[in-house]
Amino acid sequence: MKIGILVVGDELTRGMVQDANASYLAPILQEEGWEVSFIAASGDGGEDIATALRFLLSHSRAVIVTGGLGPTADDRxxxxxxxxxxxxCFRDEEALRRIRERFDLLGIPWTENNAKQADFPEGAVPVPNLGGTAWGYVLEDEGKTVAVLPGVPSEVRRMFPEGVLPLLRERLSxxxxxxxxxxxxxxxxxxxxIDEVLAGVDFASLGISLGFYPRFPENHLVLTSRNSDRAAxxxxxxxxxxxxxxxxxYIFARDEETLEGVVASLLWERKRTLAVAESCTGGLVADRLTDVPGSSAYFxxxxVVYSNASKEEMLHVPAAVLEAHGAVSEETARAMAEGVSALAGTDLGLSTTGIxxxxxxxxLKPxxxxxxxVAGERGTVCRKFRFRWNRRRIKEISAHxxxxxxxxxxxGE
Amino acid sequence: MKIGILVVGDELTRGMVQDANASYLAPILQEEGWEVSFIAASGDGGEDIATALRFLLSHSRAVIVTGGLGPTADDRxxxxxxxxxxxxCFRDEEALRRIRERFDLLGIPWTENNAKQADFPEGAVPVPNLGGTAWGYVLEDEGKTVAVLPGVPSEVRRMFPEGVLPLLRERLSxxxxxxxxxxxxxxxxxxxxIDEVLAGVDFASLGISLGFYPRFPENHLVLTSRNSDRAAxxxxxxxxxxxxxxxxxYIFARDEETLEGVVASLLWERKRTLAVAESCTGGLVADRLTDVPGSSAYFxxxxVVYSNASKEEMLHVPAAVLEAHGAVSEETARAMAEGVSALAGTDLGLSTTGIxxxxxxxxLKPxxxxxxxVAGERGTVCRKFRFRWNRRRIKEISAHxxxxxxxxxxxGE
Incomplete structure (x- = not known):
């Protein structure tokens, strides 16, 4: 079953913004067992939209369109x-009422051009937009299905799984x-x-297929079963x-979990507090830890001890250690982790130092x-790495x- | 003059990676004065590539293709x-020789399938790849131009401006x-x-056009002149x-400059040193400052003073200030900036605190x-903001x- 994706907007063909909708939709369609025929981006022109749509429809059973549903003359x-x-087109009174309600709720003055967002092609099934005012819809024509959504990525992420995917499943699967x-x-x-290791594992007889998504520096493995009964x-x-x-x-998280989120849950459950001393990661470890809401409970x-003076004064890394082994050494890393934990009075200390x-x-130290x-109640552990990336990626993989x-x-590993 | 872009790869239609080539090429074509007709992504199948190419050619004077040029059977x-x-197809002996040289240089054993990368359709002009082994080419057919590049984004970024753009200019402009x-x-x-302010400014009589690219939290304005003579x-x-x-x-940088790069140059030129105390940005300011190579010279x-204890102990923010005004207050922000500069013995101190x-x-404090x-020789300045974004974006715009x-x-402003 082939599905096409059409993303609409001058901002895309002019390169003003990077597409975020096709890249969100493609893996979901893939995991549903459908195949993406082509992805196309067209400008806002009405003729261009129709041209791209015809191309995709001629190679697909269904097409998902995002963008061009707003209230202005540009939205065609x-x-x-x-x-x-x-x-x-017909005007859906229920949709109109609810779009007006949203304006009232947010205290935004109603202008008449917004009524356009309650207009749909005849025969279309409207799809409510709970996060905005441009409603979507699903349309059938000569055995083909077209689903239309607004272009705002956060609205697509809400409307697609709730309002479109169940309809597509009904019609296509x-x-x-x-x-x-x-x-x-x-x-x-x-x-x-990973490829090598899993080549020897039997998933086929379980009816499970494997998808592989590299997301630097992580690798995501998606296991999918076409059925959804108890056996599946x-x-x-x-x-x-x-x-x-x-x-x-090597598995650190499942589904929507993140590494910093998993670490946060562990610190929270075990009632442990943490302090961090960073050199080469320059604040990135702290930045990621504090992305988790409520992180002040354990962080x-x-x-960020960039100078040797800051390592000595605040963390009491002995000048002798810095002199004998250098700032980038196992001895310094250990002293930093232990020093920051002692300074802050936390259960745990974490440190990075590198080039x-x-x-x-x-x-000797490329x-x-x-x-x-890492320093804590079970002693201090230290590990040496040698990464071959650029500056930013070295920071990212070190923080990871x-x-x-x-x-x-x-x-406790 | 319309140009189509075709990005090839199963990893794109399956959503494994986000396209980075079309989004790089589109603004460049736009600034050259050409219009992007459509952007299409196809899988690796030979039939799919041909189908998408035919579609784009029928609506464009030229098409740029990226991907599917490697040595394996998947590259079609x-x-x-x-x-x-x-x-x-013909085999280009010069290309073959240089591809083999690259293998020798990198010490990678040569395998015969790599010779495929020196094969080009008859009549094509090869485009050397100085950063990889898959060469590109430019082809003319019935008044249409097709430029083909490998899929690796870093190679596209090198080969397109050097090897393809001059040829396109020759043929199209x-x-x-x-x-x-x-x-x-x-x-x-x-x-x-910005729109409002610039609406009243005359650029047309100078032969200059304006492009507008929002890049949260920055806004980029590109001024383009079609001509390149002295008058232009x-x-x-x-x-x-x-x-x-x-x-x-509001202008903080030009062309390839970044905000952290501009700040780095100013610190460097003025021989000033800096220390940073962050609360709500959680390390992101330090992370960005240390993205600049050589930042240890001034940083x-x-x-990252998340707890009140850390603000008191290390920065000597008076407990009375924290009690009377709270951790999120002008008084605390000032004491943090002055405190971190005093502690580190630097010329400047920079601080953030917020929710x-x-x-x-x-x-009172939503x-x-x-x-x-900011604390320094000209005294301490402080500013209050109220942002309406999610946690991550509040961190990003605060750091900015x-x-x-x-x-x-x-x-000195």
Missing amino acids: TTESLARAFGRG GGGKGPLKRTLKLFGISESR ERNLEEAVERVRRSLGQ ERGL AGPGGGTD VGTVFVA WALEMLRRYLE | TTESLARAFGRG GGGKGPLKRTLKLFGISESR ERNLEEAVERVRRSLGQ ERGL AGPGGGTD VGTVFVA WALEMLRRYLE
């Missing part, structure tokens, strides 16, 4: 679609709850190694168990050399390893 | 194009150096306000001057209330304002 998706299908899926997030193992649920759990048996140590403070480059590397240490080492420490 | 762009144009352009980066003013250069400078006269205070340390949400807001302070206030302080 509905009029263009109605003309392409030779239909008139005979209804049902849709596939069961589980995302496993892995870190610290390469794409090709058991098979999915069995498939997850099989992945866990061969790759368990006491963070220090992010492009300058500053030597033969660019990309990084040490991460810092959080991952903390997670493993908290898990 | 060239064979698919040759068939679509009814041509055979009669040669020349291409348009002159200048990007002005603005912050602290809304899109609609003068007109471009005059247009920049006209923008500066009405919006100068002495950063503190990033979603919890923690009150009637979520999004943020104070930023912190860097911007530092920039203005250094500029």
